[in-house]
Amino acid sequence: MKVINVGSLNLDHVYRVDRFLLPGETKSSQSYKITAGGKGLNQSIALAKAGATVYHGGVVGENCELLSQALRDAGVHLEHLMHLREPCGHAVIQVDDQGQNCILIYGGTNRMLSQQYIDDLLDHSCSDDIILVQNETNLVDYIIEQAARRGVRVAMNAAPMSDEVKGYPLEKLHWLIVNEIEGAQLAGKKNYGEIMDGLRAAYPQTAIALTLGSEGVWYRDQHQDIRLSACQISNLVDTTAAGDTFVGYFLESILSGARERDALVRASVASALAIERLGAAESIPLADEVRKALTSGRYTVEALA
Numbered sequence: 001m002k003v004i005n006v007g008s009l010n011l012d013h014v015y016r017v018d019r020f021l022l023p024g025e026t027k028s029s030q031s032y033k034i035t036a037g038g039k040g041l042n043q044s045i046a047l048a049k050a051g052a053t054v055y056h057g058g059v060v061g062e063n064c065e066l067l068s069q070a071l072r073d074a075g076v077h078l079e080h081l082m083h084l085r086e087p088c089g090h091a092v093i094q095v096d097d098q099g100q101n102c103i104l105i106y107g108g109t110n111r112m113l114s115q116q117y118i119d120d121l122l123d124h125s126c127s128d129d130i131i132l133v134q135n136e137t138n139l140v141d142y143i144i145e146q147a148a149r150r151g152v153r154v155a156m157n158a159a160p161m162s163d164e165v166k167g168y169p170l171e172k173l174h175w176l177i178v179n180e181i182e183g184a185q186l187a188g189k190k191n192y193g194e195i196m197d198g199l200r201a202a203y204p205q206t207a208i209a210l211t212l213g214s215e216g217v218w219y220r221d222q223h224q225d226i227r228l229s230a231c232q233i234s235n236l237v238d239t240t241a242a243g244d245t246f247v248g249y250f251l252e253s254i255l256s257g258a259r260e261r262d263a264l265v266r267a268s269v270a271s272a273l274a275i276e277r278l279g280a281a282e283s284i285p286l287a288d289e290v291r292k293a294l295t296s297g298r299y300t301v302e303a304l305a
C-alpha cells in the first residue's frame with residue numbers, strides 16, 4: 001500500500017522588498033532565499049511525514065538538487081523521478097512589507113510529463129495504492145484516465161484551479177479535495193451547501209472534501225456527510241501549506257485504515273500545527289507531533305450540524 005504522487009516540484013526564489021516592482025523599474029531586493037516548493041512536493045512531504053510510503057512521480061530539471069534533497073530528507077522515494085536537462089519549475093516571489101506576495105510561476109519541467117512516462121509509472125501501482133495529482137503538471141487528465149482504467153484509486157487536490165479542470169474526468173476520481181475558493185469556481189456556486197450539492201451531483205462516485213480554512217472541513221461521500229470545525233489556533237503564523245498538510249494527512253490516514261471521520265480530525269489537527277509555524281514544507285508536522293497534539297486535548301475539532 002503506497003501513494004504515488006504525480007506532482008509539481010518548484011524552486012521558490014523569494015525576494016523581500018518594501019513594495020512591489022513597478023513597470024520599467026529596477027530595484028534592489030532587501031534579502032533573498034531559495035526554498036523547495038510546489039504543491040506536489042509539499043504533499044509528498046506531508047504524506048511521508050504522516051507515515052505513508054510515498055513515491056514522487058514527476059520531472060526535475062537542471063540545477064535543482066535542492067528539490068530532490070528536500071524530498072529525500074522527508075523520506076519520499078525518488079526511484080521513479082524523471083530527470084531532464086531543461087529549466088526546473090520555479091517561482092519568483094516578491095514579499096512586501098505588508099506581508100503580501102506577488103508570484104510569477106514558470107512550469108518548466110513540471111509541464112514535460114509524457115504519456116510513456118505515466119504508463120511506466122503506473123505499471124508500478126497496485127489496486128490498494130492511491131494515485132495523487134494536483135493541478136500544476138501537464139497530463140492530469142491522462143493520469144486520472146489511466147489510473148482509473150487500471151482500477152487504482154485516484155485523489156485530486158484541484159489546486160491551483162483553472163478552467164481546464166472542468167474538462168478533466170473528475171467523475172473517475174475516488175476523492176476530490178478542494179478549498180472553498182476552488183470549490184466555488186468548479187461548482188459555479190458561492191454558498192458552501194450549494195458547492196457541496198453541485199460537486200456531488202456532478203461527480204456522484206467521488207467523495208468530496210471541501211476544506212474551509214478557519215471554518216473547518218465538509219466531507220460527503222455515498223454513505224456519509226461529515227461537517228467539522230477547525231481547531232482553535234492561539235497563534236496563527238502562516239497558512240502556507242495548510243491545504244497540502246491536510247491532503248497528506250487525510251490520505252495517509254485512509255491508507256492506514258482509519259474511518260473517514262478520524263482521518264478528517266487528524267488532518268485538521270495536522271493542518272492547525274502547520275499554520276502555527278512559518279514556511280511551507282518545513283512547517284508540516286511529523287506524525288508524532290500530531291499524535292501528541294491529538295492526545296493533549298488542546299487541539300479539538302467539533303462536529304457541526
Ligand SMILES: Nc1ncnc2c1ncn2[C@@H]1O[C@H](COP(=O)(O)OP(=O)(O)O)[C@@H](O)[C@H]1O
Nearest residue numbers: 179211212213214216217230231242243268271
Ligand atoms: N485559520 C485557521 N485556523 C484553524 N485551522 C485552519 C485555519 N486555516 C486552515 N485551517 C485548517 O487547514 C485546513 C485546510 O485549510 P484551507 O485554507 O481550507 O486549505 P488551502 O490551504 O488549500 O486554502 C482546514 O480545513 C482547517 O482544518
Ligand SMILES: [Mg+2]
Nearest residue numbers: 179212213242
Ligand atoms: Mg485557504
